[in-house]
Amino acid sequence: xxxxxxxxxxxxxxxxxxxxxxxxxxxxxxxxxxxxxxxxxxxxxxxxxxxxxxxxxxxxxxxxxxxxxxxxxxxxxxxxxxxxxxxxxxxxxxxxxxxxxxxxxxxxxxxxxxxxxxxxxxxxxxxxxxxxxxxxxxxxxxxxxxxxxxxxxxxxxxxxxxxxxxxxxxxxxxxxxxxxxxxxxxxxxxxxxxxxxxxxxxxxxxxxxxxxxxxxxxxxxxxxxxxxxxxxxxxxxxxxxxxxxxxxxxxxxxxxxxxxxxxxxxxxxxxxxxxxxxxxxxxxxxxxxxxxxxxxxxxxxxxxxxxxxxxxxxxxxxxxxxxxxxxxxxxxxxxxxxxxxxxxxxxxxxxxxxxxxxxxxxxx
Numbered sequence: 001x002x003x004x005x006x007x008x009x010x011x012x013x014x015x016x017x018x019x020x021x022x023x024x025x026x027x028x029x030x031x032x033x034x035x036x037x038x039x040x041x042x043x044x045x046x047x048x049x050x051x052x053x054x055x056x057x058x059x060x061x062x063x064x065x066x067x068x069x070x071x072x073x074x075x076x077x078x079x080x081x082x083x084x085x086x087x088x089x090x091x092x093x094x095x096x097x098x099x100x101x102x103x104x105x106x107x108x109x110x111x112x113x114x115x116x117x118x119x120x121x122x123x124x125x126x127x128x129x130x131x132x133x134x135x136x137x138x139x140x141x142x143x144x145x146x147x148x149x150x151x152x153x154x155x156x157x158x159x160x161x162x163x164x165x166x167x168x169x170x171x172x173x174x175x176x177x178x179x180x181x182x183x184x185x186x187x188x189x190x191x192x193x194x195x196x197x198x199x200x201x202x203x204x205x206x207x208x209x210x211x212x213x214x215x216x217x218x219x220x221x222x223x224x225x226x227x228x229x230x231x232x233x234x235x236x237x238x239x240x241x242x243x244x245x246x247x248x249x250x251x252x253x254x255x256x257x258x259x260x261x262x263x264x265x266x267x268x269x270x271x272x273x274x275x276x277x278x279x280x281x282x283x284x285x286x287x288x289x290x291x292x293x294x295x296x297x298x299x300x301x302x303x304x305x306x307x308x309x310x311x312x313x314x315x316x317x318x319x320x321x322x323x324x325x326x327x328x329x330x331x332x333x334x335x336x337x338x339x340x341x342x343x344x345x346x347x348x349x350x351x352x353x354x355x356x357x358x359x360x361x362x363x364x
Contacts, residue, residue: 009066009206014159016199016218019261020339028152028162029145030199031067032085033188035166038064039174040185042204049208063203064167068160082169084151087117092144093184094119095127096191100136111180115173123147134229135325138193138343194225195343201225215252218339219260223346230350233294234287238353241284245275265341266332272345273313276352280359291357298323299355306363316352320344 013034017027042063050056090107097103108116126143130136152162173181192200198221205213216224223242227235248255260268279285292303298319302312321327324347327335331344 007068009203010068010160012206013067013202016202019218020199021337022339023337025146025149025153026142027159028149028157029147030149030196031159031163032148032152032166032169033145034067034200034203035064035163035168036170037185037189037200038167038203039170040182041189041200043182045204059207063207066203066207068163070164070167080155080165082165083117085148085169086115087120088123088144088147088151089184089188090115090117091120091123092140093187095124096137096140096187099124099127100130100132100140100191102132107184110183112177114176115180115184133323134193134226134347135323137191138195138340141192141196144188193343194222194229194346195339197225197228198222217246217254217258217260219258219342219345220246222339222343223349226343226346226350230296230354233296234291234354234357237284237287237290237357238279238350241279241282241353242349244282244284245278260342260345261338264332265334268345269328269332269348272348273316273352276349277309277356279353279356285357288357291354297355297358298351299358302355303358304360306361307359308363312356312359312362316348316355319351320347 017030022030039060042060046056046059046063050059093107097105097107123143127136127140152165157165170181170185189200198218201221202213220242224239227239246254246258257271263271297303299315302315307315317328324344326344331341336344
């Protein structure tokens with residue numbers, strides 16, 4: 001199997017995974033599932049973009065081969081025992097749909113025998129009685145990628161081969177059970193935290209919206225997917241405010257002072273928090289009625305209240321530590337990888353600015 005040496009997307013994606021600070025098993029799991037889910041993840045978008053069947057097939061081929069492509073019919077990984085991966089995908093669906101979202105959905109009725117397996121008990125136990133919220137989803141995503149990667153990394157495959165093993169796995173299963181394979185994939189994609197949603201959008205963005213991809217810092221992309229997870233009716237205002245705070249226009253680039261890779265975490269956290277508070281002093285403050293009309297807040301009790309700024313800071317910190325199960329001191333000391341840290345900054349920015357908009361005034 002030979003690979004072309006010049007591959008701009010592979011270079012870009014590998015650099016991103018590196019910058020995210022992911023360890024090897026996590027990278028391997030992400031790459032496998034990127035190949036495995038590429039068609040499921042992009043079907044709707046491509047069908048909205050193109051009408052001709054032949055063109056759609058062409059574009060699918062283009063997306064699937066972005067990271068790597070097999071140059072001949074022989075695939076050495078057909079010998080790979082994919083049962084453990086099948087178990088992980090099946091168990092993941094059971095956990096996400098029936099444990100976390102409590103849907104009591106019967107997968108066995110809709111997927112064919114080839115895709116059914118026993119559940120992986122320790123994986124299920126890890127998420128027993130967990131609440132449906134961003135951090136639960138994120139931990140589930142991470143556990144899944146890590147488990148796939150740990151399995152695959154025993155075989156000492158290259159990144160390309162791991163990705164191609166994913167493509168191969170999908171092609172094999174969708175021949176057997178097209179509906180079932182896509183259902184299982186789409187549930188996983190549906191569960192992604194903003195961070196993973198961002199990464200899995202890269203093939204599409206790289207191909208069709210490269211200027212958006214280049215103009216956005218990873219932090220901004222994560223923040224945009226966080227809006228979709230939380231509250232769409234006020235998201236456009238917070239997005240406008242985010243552009244105001246983080247970017248210069250013409251050419252669009254991140255303002256000085258936001259050196260996400262260089263600055264200490266503690267500095268970035270307080271900088272994000274203080275900038276988010278300034279939404280009340282920004283042109284966006286004129287949209288306050290939209291915020292008051294909305295009800296999607298973690299701190300609804302603050303609506304139209306007067307509160308001292310220090311109390312507000314304490315409340316936001318407590319909310320982030322409890323609802324997002326994240327101890328800020330541990331984060332400063334390096335508990336999260338870089339990408340998870342950016343996701344936390346996005347959460348701090350969003351929660352601080354959104355909830356600040358419903359307050360009547362700061363009490364002295």
